[in-house]
Amino acid sequence: MQTQTGALLHQAHMTTIEALQSLEEFLGANRKPPQVDDLVARKMKQLSRTLRSEVENHFGFEENHLFKAFIEQGETGIVTMLTHEHRSILPLAIQVADLALAAADAGFTDASWGEFRDAGGELIEREIFHIQKEEMGLLAAISALLDPEADAEMANIYRAEVG
Numbered sequence: 001m002q003t004q005t006g007a008l009l010h011q012a013h014m015t016t017i018e019a020l021q022s023l024e025e026f027l028g029a030n031r032k033p034p035q036v037d038d039l040v041a042r043k044m045k046q047l048s049r050t051l052r053s054e055v056e057n058h059f060g061f062e063e064n065h066l067f068k069a070f071i072e073q074g075e076t077g078i079v080t081m082l083t084h085e086h087r088s089i090l091p092l093a094i095q096v097a098d099l100a101l102a103a104a105d106a107g108f109t110d111a112s113w114g115e116f117r118d119a120g121g122e123l124i125e126r127e128i129f130h131i132q133k134e135e136m137g138l139l140a141a142i143s144a145l146l147d148p149e150a151d152a153e154m155a156n157i158y159r160a161e162v163g
């Protein structure tokens with residue numbers, strides 16, 4: 001059964017996957033620091049926004065609202081696992097977002113491109129794995145644990161806090 005909350009999370013997951021896939025192509029296409037023209041600068045700003053929104057607003061919603069409701073129902077296993085993954089993804093995502101923003105302004109140096117590639121590659125791996133897990137387990141758990149009223153309430157919180 002599809003829930004409103006699940007649909008909203010799914011939408012955001014797909015946006016993040018798209019951003020990560022485009023990052024992967026960008027990293028793969030450039031062995032040396034690429035020239036940052038207007039188009040690349042726009043891409044870097046967009047990447048930075050998407051990553052920050054994912055790990056600040058989306059993770060925040062999951063932890064502060066959704067996971068809390070799960071814990072109230074004794075569903076702690078999935079919460080512990082996903083929260084642990086958030087902790088390992090967040091600093092990496094912020095690092096990549098900051099490097100992307102700096103590059104949009106000032107371009108890449110050999111050093112910053114190396115750092116961006118390493119952190120970006122690791123982020124792509126961890127985040128896609130995390131999203132796959134949530135798509136398989138979390139969305140089903142939402143429909144099992146939230147009744148329609150709780151789902152509607154949760155979806156409203158998501159729209160208010162994440163957009």
Ligand SMILES: [Fe+2]
Nearest residue numbers: 009058062134
């Ligand atoms: Fe998520």
Ligand SMILES: [Fe+2]
Nearest residue numbers: 059062082134
């Ligand atoms: Fe998550």
